[in-house]
Amino acid sequence: MIPIDISGLTRDDAMHLYQEMLRIRRFEDRVYQLFLKGELPGTLHQYQGQEAVAVGACQALHSDPKNMDWITSTHRPHGHALAKGVSMRGAMAELYGKATGCCGGKGGSMHLGDPDVGMIPAIAIVAGGISVVSGLGLAFKLQKSGQVALCFFGEGASNEGAFHEGVNFAAVQKLPIVYVCENNMYGASTPFHKTSLVANVADRAAVYGIPSVIVDGMDVVAVRTAVAEARERAAAGGGPTLIEAKTYRFAGHSRGDARGYRTREEEAEWVDKDPIERMALAITSTGLADEAALAAVRVAVDTELEDSVEFSRNSPDPDPSDALTDAYATPITIGASS
Amino acid sequence: MIPIDISGLTRDDAMHLYQEMLRIRRFEDRVYQLFLKGELPGTLHQYQGQEAVAVGACQALHSDPKNMDWITSTHRPHGHALAKGVSMRGAMAELYGKATGCCGGKGGSMHLGDPDVGMIPAIAIVAGGISVVSGLGLAFKLQKSGQVALCFFGEGASNEGAFHEGVNFAAVQKLPIVYVCENNMYGASTPFHKTSLVANVADRAAVYGIPSVIVDGMDVVAVRTAVAEARERAAAGGGPTLIEAKTYRFAGHSRGDARGYRTREEEAEWVDKDPIERMALAITSTGLADEAALAAVRVAVDTELEDSVEFSRNSPDPDPSDALTDAYATPITIGASS
Amino acid sequence: MSTATDTVAVTGERRLTIAEAIREGIAEEMERDPRVFLIGEDVGIPGGFGGAFGVYLGLPEKFGHDRIIDTPISEKAIAGAAVGAAMMGMRPIPDMQYADFLFECMDELVNQAAKMRYMSGGKLKVPLVMRCPVGTANRGAQHGQCPESYFIHVPGLKVVAPSDAYVAKGIIKAAIRDDDPVLVFEHKLLYGSKGREQAGGLDLTAHVPVEDYVFPIGKALIKRIGSTITVVATHLTLYRCLAAAEELAKEGIDCEVIDPVSLQPFDTDTVFASVEKTGRLLIAHEDTLTGGWGAELAARVAEERLFSLAAPIKRVASYDVPLPVAPILEQAVVPTQARITDELRKLAKV
Amino acid sequence: MSTATDTVAVTGERRLTIAEAIREGIAEEMERDPRVFLIGEDVGIPGGFGGAFGVYLGLPEKFGHDRIIDTPISEKAIAGAAVGAAMMGMRPIPDMQYADFLFECMDELVNQAAKMRYMSGGKLKVPLVMRCPVGTANRGAQHGQCPESYFIHVPGLKVVAPSDAYVAKGIIKAAIRDDDPVLVFEHKLLYGSKGREQAGGLDLTAHVPVEDYVFPIGKALIKRIGSTITVVATHLTLYRCLAAAEELAKEGIDCEVIDPVSLQPFDTDTVFASVEKTGRLLIAHEDTLTGGWGAELAARVAEERLFSLAAPIKRVASYDVPLPVAPILEQAVVPTQARITDELRKLAKV
Ligand SMILES: Cc1ncc(C[n+]2csc(CCOP(=O)(O)OP(=O)(O)O)c2C)c(N)n1
Ligand SMILES: Cc1ncc(C[n+]2csc(CCOP(=O)(O)OP(=O)(O)O)c2C)c(N)n1
Ligand SMILES: [Mg+2]
Ligand SMILES: [Mg+2]
Numbered sequence A, B: 001m002i003p004i005d006i007s008g009l010t011r012d013d014a015m016h017l018y019q020e021m022l023r024i025r026r027f028e029d030r031v032y033q034l035f036l037k038g039e040l041p042g043t044l045h046q047y048q049g050q051e052a053v054a055v056g057a058c059q060a061l062h063s064d065p066k067n068m069d070w071i072t073s074t075h076r077p078h079g080h081a082l083a084k085g086v087s088m089r090g091a092m093a094e095l096y097g098k099a100t101g102c103c104g105g106k107g108g109s110m111h112l113g114d115p116d117v118g119m120i121p122a123i124a125i126v127a128g129g130i131s132v133v134s135g136l137g138l139a140f141k142l143q144k145s146g147q148v149a150l151c152f153f154g155e156g157a158s159n160e161g162a163f164h165e166g167v168n169f170a171a172v173q174k175l176p177i178v179y180v181c182e183n184n185m186y187g188a189s190t191p192f193h194k195t196s197l198v199a200n201v202a203d204r205a206a207v208y209g210i211p212s213v214i215v216d217g218m219d220v221v222a223v224r225t226a227v228a229e230a231r232e233r234a235a236a237g238g239g240p241t242l243i244e245a246k247t248y249r250f251a252g253h254s255r256g257d258a259r260g261y262r263t264r265e266e267e268a269e270w271v272d273k274d275p276i277e278r279m280a281l282a283i284t285s286t287g288l289a290d291e292a293a294l295a296a297v298r299v300a301v302d303t304e305l306e307d308s309v310e311f312s313r314n315s316p317d318p319d320p321s322d323a324l325t326d327a328y329a330t331p332i333t334i335g336a337s338s
Numbered sequence C, D: 001m002s003t004a005t006d007t008v009a010v011t012g013e014r015r016l017t018i019a020e021a022i023r024e025g026i027a028e029e030m031e032r033d034p035r036v037f038l039i040g041e042d043v044g045i046p047g048g049f050g051g052a053f054g055v056y057l058g059l060p061e062k063f064g065h066d067r068i069i070d071t072p073i074s075e076k077a078i079a080g081a082a083v084g085a086a087m088m089g090m091r092p093i094p095d096m097q098y099a100d101f102l103f104e105c106m107d108e109l110v111n112q113a114a115k116m117r118y119m120s121g122g123k124l125k126v127p128l129v130m131r132c133p134v135g136t137a138n139r140g141a142q143h144g145q146c147p148e149s150y151f152i153h154v155p156g157l158k159v160v161a162p163s164d165a166y167v168a169k170g171i172i173k174a175a176i177r178d179d180d181p182v183l184v185f186e187h188k189l190l191y192g193s194k195g196r197e198q199a200g201g202l203d204l205t206a207h208v209p210v211e212d213y214v215f216p217i218g219k220a221l222i223k224r225i226g227s228t229i230t231v232v233a234t235h236l237t238l239y240r241c242l243a244a245a246e247e248l249a250k251e252g253i254d255c256e257v258i259d260p261v262s263l264q265p266f267d268t269d270t271v272f273a274s275v276e277k278t279g280r281l282l283i284a285h286e287d288t289l290t291g292g293w294g295a296e297l298a299a300r301v302a303e304e305r306l307f308s309l310a311a312p313i314k315r316v317a318s319y320d321v322p323l324p325v326a327p328i329l330e331q332a333v334v335p336t337q338a339r340i341t342d343e344l345r346k347l348a349k350v
Helices: A011-036 A051-059 A080-082 A086-098 A128-142 A155-160 A159-172 A202-206 A220-235 A264-271 A273-284 A291-314 A322-326 B011-036 B049-060 B078-086 B089-094 B130-144 B157-159 B162-171 B200-207 B220-235 B264-271 B275-286 B291-314 B320-324 C018-032 C059-063 C077-089 C100-115 C146-154 C167-178 C235-249 C268-280 C293-304 C327-333 C337-349 D018-032 D057-061 D075-087 D099-113 D148-152 D165-177 D235-249 D268-278 D293-304 D327-333 D337-349
Strands: A070-071 A150-154 A177-183 A212-216 A242-247 B070-072 B149-154 B178-181 B211-214 B242-245 C038-041 C068-070 C091-095 C129-134 C158-160 C182-187 C223-224 C229-233 C254-258 C262-264 C281-288 C314-318 D036-040 D069-072 D092-095 D128-136 D158-160 D183-189 D221-224 D229-233 D254-258 D263-265 D279-288 D316-317
Touching: A011 A051, A011 A220, A011 A291, A011 D337, A051 A080, A051 A150, A051 A220, A051 A242, A051 A273, A080 A086, A086 A291, A086 B070, A128 A150, A128 A159, A128 A177, A128 C077, A128 D235, A150 A155, A155 A177, A155 A202, A155 B162, A159 A202, A159 B157, A159 B162, A159 C077, A159 D018, A177 A202, A177 A220, A202 A212, A202 A242, A202 B200, A212 A220, A220 A242, A242 D158, A322 C158, A322 D327, B011 B049, B011 B078, B011 B089, B011 B220, B011 B275, B011 B291, B011 D036, B049 B078, B049 B149, B049 B178, B049 B220, B049 B242, B049 B275, B070 B130, B078 B089, B130 B149, B130 B162, B130 B178, B130 D075, B130 D099, B149 B157, B157 B162, B157 B178, B157 B200, B162 B200, B162 D075, B178 B200, B178 B220, B200 B211, B200 B242, B211 B220, B220 B242, B242 C235, B275 B291, B320 C327, C018 C038, C018 C167, C018 D235, C038 C077, C059 C068, C059 C268, C077 C091, C077 C100, C100 C129, C100 C146, C100 D099, C129 C167, C146 C158, C146 C182, C146 C262, C146 C281, C146 C293, C158 C167, C167 C182, C182 C235, C223 C235, C229 C235, C229 C268, C229 C337, C235 C254, C235 C281, C235 C337, C235 D075, C254 C268, C262 D099, C262 D293, C268 C281, C268 C293, C281 C293, C281 C337, C293 C314, C293 D293, C293 D316, C314 C337, C314 D279, C314 D293, C327 D092, D018 D036, D018 D057, D018 D165, D036 D075, D057 D069, D075 D092, D075 D099, D099 D128, D099 D148, D148 D183, D148 D221, D148 D263, D148 D279, D148 D293, D158 D165, D165 D183, D183 D235, D221 D235, D229 D235, D229 D316, D229 D337, D235 D254, D268 D279, D268 D293, D279 D293, D279 D337, D316 D337
Parallel strands: A070 A150, A150 A177, A177 A242, A212 A242, B070 B149, B149 B178, B178 B242, B211 B242, C038 C068, C038 C091, C091 C129, C129 C182, C158 C182, C229 C254, C229 C281, C281 C314, D036 D069, D036 D092, D092 D128, D128 D183, D158 D183, D229 D254, D229 D279, D279 D316
Antiparallel strands: C158 C262, C223 C254, D158 D263, D221 D254
């Protein structure tokens, strides 16, 4: 395993990035157990392996409530949510379908989000976020607020019409948007090369007249650097950038995917690039911190994690009557019949 | 005015191309008069100025009924229809909404077509034909018929999601399709440069991994040559090609468009490239034929044209009861109520 | 408000067409609220059309191109941008040149605009106003549909269908101020006075006061008071029903004609009260019959006021076929005044 | 055919799940007609899923990748390719992993598939079969909708909603042989036996004969004969109604339960005949209430059989909200067996 390059990073910075990625990894692993135990309803699309993208990208965004940057997410939003600041309690409770969830139990695994931290509910329609993010960017532009919108999507989403219309419109309007494509090589069971004659999603940016960059999606620092640069350009009126992060999902597409469409060898190659392990190795090998310090982080993360599980278990279910609220801001009498 | 290069063309060939273009021009001019006189219902999207594209493209296709090539068209289909072989009578009568129209009075100006000559009803949803043409190509591929499908669309259509999904799918499947983009610089009132940061639609082909070529859309021979080459590649299993024909519509977008969004100077520059005049000049200047011969063609065209008008005027209206047929191939009882 | 129903001009009145009224309504809201902006194809191009039906002429000069945004031909981008901007505190007015093109951005409307607030647990709102011209006018199958009924079936969306200038101005202002996504369906032939003949010769302008007012979403209008049959209709069909009612009055058939104005929410109370009085109901719309909004209204009456009915509920709508282009075929599909009159006569006899 | 309604296995019967039945039906049609092919996302990838719900497992090995076509995530391309290929003499079976994604290709379905034949003056036909899994299963607002009702409103399309293995195999074969575009809506929880609990404990497999057969489009099935109330329902809701009927039988409320199977065309005759007998009608579907297919059926009964009704028509459907994910909220939205039973009891008393 090759450590990532963290030269120039302070200890706190490096440890923070490590911790943020670990929070996602542990959360996902725990969620999977809980799901198998039957504690969580529905289905799961998990994020293990891609942590460096969510953390690197969100760490490059502004979180100051007064001019907060926003993100849009996908059917695979757990990592994005935690990285953007959705509380672990709020995210976990939402997976439990509890009233204390970040969406009050109305969103669920595929729709995690929290406007309070700059994340609209994740959109589980592939490329749906690419349509909607234009509006976030347009609002920020019209409001001259200096805010930026970041849109996460997978390589498979780049084959949707929404990608074409959305990116072209944002480019023409010079909207403050950063597109982050997580190319994990597969859309469900389908390898990207079976769906595109060009190898890189980044190659598609040229036809919209916007800059693009390919970055190692298993290197949190590289991702943060690329996004920070794109963010500044966007905020300065330079328009959108398309960043393609080469990454890999360690788990199946959704729970119960036997991954028969890819080889164990390929998986092993990518596990050897584990973004969290590479970060740990970088930290210890450069002497920024020692094993004990990392262990302490792991303990802290697990404490937060177990707290979120306990919190969720002990949280109340939503009241059935809540199901009929929030369809409208100005309620209308819902259809006469029962 | 600069004549086009017709070196190598026989007299018959050159005269035929001239006549085919003239048929469209005279048809459109006459249709406009008839429309103003109130003889034609609805609206019109006319083709004057773009004749070299329709004629050049269709002349490169196979029309032999046994393995006929097909085309899809747009809201501006009159030229495509005549060039592909829809009879002038059938086209004119359809504009009149007569029973003898090529669609029996059910299609109209925006939906001209005739399966008997390899043209499905024109699709007036911008880029709709780009979605559907994939299926024509796919069928020909699966049937190993050697047929090719040609898709006409405007530069404005290249901003639709259908363009992205359709061309990418066709490219991946190596479908026998020729895309012919008629770049007349405007989508309704909107100049292309306000809707795209790249200057040429052809530039967009690269991201689908297919070849593209830019051709003078005011030169019928150049168009035919480019399409013929693309057709052969497609038929041979080489997949689709995107041809961008630079052209100009002499008339407004639809009837009653005052064209306030473009200058008279720009219009004059393009009128100086009139594809029909340039062809005539080439024919006479090379001595292939003289003015008298061209005049004879004009007479022939006008005879056909007036015949189509008379035919249409004298044709019966559809029977009102026809309105309720053809929604289904296997009729279903239409809703109980009147 | 009853002035909105006048069909003869009273001197001193300020009579506008629907196009003028909507333009005025949008301009006033853009004046009072900087969050309001327009976005669509060909809406603001200098020397252009001011939208497919000229409704926006003059607005770019007033409000500039930051607030009148011309887009590529990309309906998904238009709708998506509107949804996103609305969530970020803006009040977008996306424009569909023809309602037929809504099918290109159904996902943004049905899966995003309508659900974002709910999925967020009520933390977000999506205030946008989508303008959708409907109605057949010899343009064929893809440029004349009346797709409003699809959208009453989308929880999270509101649907209105103004039929006169007074209501149109008032309800577009109400829609812009509303915190939910509203689709406004307007009939092409009612924008100006061109459609007059098609509308049974009735005047299509209405008095529009200069004072600021809104017409509330969810409120129906009784356009004609009567006792024999309750008639509920919108758009061009509403005028045909009004003309039919005058015709039948001479035969002693006295129709009460209701313009529902809003299709979701729907002012069923006004219809129920009328049906209690008349015992007879005819619903008419240009949208096709099966699955049209008339079905929902009929179902509600059959559920809530069954015992008030003295006769079967009658629906008169476009037949279940795509739109043909030939005028003679087109008129054989849409609900004509003759067909409406005929059905009313039959219904009066049951 | 009555075997299709048995809820206990009879020895010797060949009982299949709906997934198995559809797979068999598609395989048989692909055998007999070389024009039939499958196209969609993740339908044939080696080592993959065989479609979102495994229905296609084994087919690529049988028919090869020319006829089981994997696509990019591009619903417009899938639907457009199907429409175009159908016009050129093929018989495509486009696959939507979830019916919720139909909104991404509405234009291809509503403006192209449904209208091409008509616009061509009857010269073309568009035989395609779009498979659309519906039904809520704790996946939230964008993966559980039942959008079938939008499509009964599209002249030119046919809509079917099979609820058991016998019908499913027969109608998918009928759809593939039909010359018009047919949308087949199947309920996720009915594919296998997982949904059994949700379905009131009823057995979800059915006897499927080995012999070739089709179940005709436009024909309803009487699943239970009764005299007190006519109940019309589809999919999971149908099973809940059947379970409710058994429960109420003990109370002397004898429900006649009808599975319409086809939603467009709709077998109104079977419903009319039943209503003439019972005088009472309850319509139940998981699709949301307002503008659902139940509204159209109610409207037709209120028009054609008003005087047969002894009580108001009752509709039980999902409430007009997006789908929440929490099971407790979800069950507060969909028509549960408890709600159905309750409404039936009330209706029997009117
Ligand atoms: C419009 C739409 N089509 C199909 C699906 C089903 N689906 C869910 S995730 C997925 C694969 C997405 O691949 P990618 O964009 O690469 O994201 P990843 O799953 O790899 O993170 C598909 C096909 C969907 N949710 N939405
Ligand atoms: C989906 C859709 N959006 C908008 C329209 C309205 N419209 C008709 S033609 C046109 C301009 C098309 O421009 P282009 O593709 O360049 O073709 P051209 O008119 O120049 O031949 C527009 C916007 C439409 N018919 N369909
Ligand atoms: Mg992927
Ligand atoms: Mg153009």
